[in-house]
Amino acid sequence: MEIASEKSCTRLHGACCSDKVHREIKARYQEAEERCDRLIDFYKRKIVEATPDKAGFDKLGIFNFLPYATDRLVKTLVTTRWGGFELIDVDGNPVSYALRAVSELDPGLIDRQIVHYGNYEPFFQYEIELMRELPAMGYELLYVSEATRPELTGQPTDKLLTDYFELIGNADGTVNITDRKSKRTYENVFSLDDTADDGDEYDFSPLADEIPISSIAQAQASVKILEYENEFILTSDYEFEVPSELTESRQRTDSIVKIPVSLKLFVEKHSPIIKVELTIENTAKDHRLRLLIPTGIASSMSFASNQFGTIRRPVVDDALAYWEAEGWDERPDAIYPFLGLVGLEDDQHAVAVLxxxxxxxxxxxxxxxxxxxxxxxxxxxxxxxxxxxxxxRPSGIKLPTPDSQMLGKLTLDLALTFANSAVEVAQAEKIYHAKVESYNQMPFHAMKLNKSKQITPCRYSMFSAENHDLVLSTVKKSENTGEILARFYNPSQKSVKLELAGFDHYVLHSLKEVIRDRTFDGTVKPNQVITVRISV
Structure with a gap:
């Protein structure tokens, strides 16, 4: 409740505030995020430590939050004093992995009591990757034992080819992407677009008749590709030149500054999702910077997710034709918010940003x-x-807010996916957000816990959805019973049957109580959201 209270307090202020208030909002969000992260770590630790121990073995718990069993790329850290290690499953079978990096850790970072008693033997932190079929909405435990250290992986290459894509890094920092399923090629993806912003914290305001500055054919990028066992990483570093600020007469100055840009693409060899990490060091004022993804789909409508499903919006607001004649206070530009995904589609395919x-x-x-x-x-x-x-008139108080110039480093986490329909995009969004979690248990820990009286299995699945057409939204424990509440929604334009392994009937649930006056056979209508009770 304290975490929820921290977040709700920040929402009361909105986005248009003084710098002092914005700093307080940021501090509250950071505190709430830190509490959430530590709570998640605590419960992962409790589950893993309650599994059966093996003498001489550490443990690695891997958690899958998708409602179906599937192969997942696991990228995690294993910390130990051993010079090398191997992984085995509960049946004693070896589990292969690839070693991506090794670093040495001071033992005081693990537990200060170690160095207090004069033991300065270092620890090693291993960054590894492995493909593993994980149970639906559950976890698997692997055991860690001492072994010979494998060779490091990760080799430079000039070719990026996966089951789904072929990527070519361009000299200006953009990327050409060929979708191998549809045979379509998208050129100059991930270019940057810069315009003046003469607005305030409420509204963007361009200059009249301004032509945006594009990074296409302007930048000189350093492009590198590393190939690992299950993934490619393409890195493109360059500097984007833009005017430094607006003049007092509200025009862009002739003074030019350079914005360092680093674009990283994480492309799994067997996934239709391209993960994007964009880092910039903003050195300019009074401007708007955007990332452009050309789709080749001429559109009149976009689709985007919000808190209640998927919304479709026109790419041009009809009111642009009459807003001035009717005396509106603000031009209705088609600049919209979205929650998890936004995309364009035609009859054959869809392209979306997550x-x-x-x-x-x-x-x-x-x-x-x-x-x-x-x-x-x-x-x-x-x-x-x-x-x-x-x-x-001004939309708000005419108060200087220098922090809102956003000077300094900023990193964005995005993803790009190509699909046959908006429904497949919604499923890809769930995969993107349901990241694999892990917990490495070793004999040393700064905070000791009592041994759990409960024994947890080495492999566990809470429930499994046999029909993947429905998207799982939320899972929580019931407040008053031992049951689990699971919320699903249907992003398609047809009715879909909810099929959970081992269940042939379902009980609907509202926010506070069971819906007793309504029968439910598992059929979920188009765009419908349902919450069901699951006994585990």
């Missing part, structure tokens, strides 16, 4: 075929008057 960071987009291009994701808006005032798209 996010774990920025949540603002616009569909741009002459044919409205390009998804523009806002990287940052750099402004220095809470409220401002006489904007190009909002003439008249």
């Amino acid at each position: 996010t774990n960071s920025s949540r603002e987009y616009e569909i741009v291009g002459q044919q409205f075929d390009t998804i523009a994701i806002t990287v940052l808006r750099s402004v220095g005032v809470l409220g401002k008057e006489e904007l190009h798209r909002r003439p008249g």
Whole structure:
């Protein structure tokens, strides 16, 4: 409840505040995130430590939060004093892995009591990867034992080819992507687009008739590709030149600054999702920076997720034709928020951006075929008057907010996926957000816990969905019983049957009590959200 209270307090302020209030909001979010992370670590530790011990073995617990069993790429850390190790499953079978990096750790970082008693033998932290079929909504325990250290993997290559994609890094920092399933090629993906922002914390405001600055054919990038056993990593580093700020007359200055950019693509060899990590060092003021993803799909509508499902929006607001004549206060541009995904589709395929960071987009291009994701808006005032798209009085107080210039380093986590429909995109979004978690148990720990009286199995599945057309939204324990509440939604335009292994009937659940006056045979209607009780 304290964590929820911290987050709810921040939401009361909105996004338009003084710098002092924004710093307080950030501090509360950081505290809430830290509490959540430590709580998750605690329960992972409790589960793993309650599994059967083996003399001379450490443990590695791997958790899958998808509602079905599937192969997952596991990237994790194993910490030990051994010069090398091997993994085995509960039946004693060896489990292969690839070693990506090794670093030495001071023992005081593991437990200060170790060095207190004069033991300075270092620990080794191993970064590893492995492909493993994990149980549905559950976990698997692997045992760790001393063995010979394998060779490091990760070799430079000039070719990036997977089951789904072929990628070519361009000299200007963009990427050409060929979707091997549809045979379509997308050129100049992940270019940057920069415009002046004469707005305030409430609204973006461009300059009249400004032509955006594009990184295409401008930057000179250093492109590197590393190939690991199950994944490629493409890194593109360059500097993007933009005007440093706006003048007092609200024009872009002739002074130019360089914005360092690092684009990293994580491309699994057997996955239809390209993970994106974009890091910039913002050195300019009064501008908006966006990441562009051309799709080749000329569109009149976009689709995006929100708190209640998927919403479709026009790429151009009809009110643009009459907003001035009717005396509106603000031009209705089609700049929209989204929650987890945004995409375009036609009759044959869909292209979508998934996010774990920025949540603002616009569909741009002459044919409205390009998804523009806002990287940052750099402004220095809470409220401002006489904007190009909002003439008249300031929307808020005319208060300087220098922190909102967003100077410094910023990292965005996104992903790109290509699919046959918006339904497949919703399923990809769940895979992207349901990241594999792990916990490495070893004999040394700064915080000691009492031995658990409960014994947990080495392999466990809470429940398994046999029909993957429904998307799992939320899982929680019932407040008053030992049952589990699971919420599913149907992103398609047809009815879909809920099929959980071992269940032939379901009990619907509302926020507070069982819905007793309504029968439910497992059929979920288009765009419907249902919550069911599961006995485990």
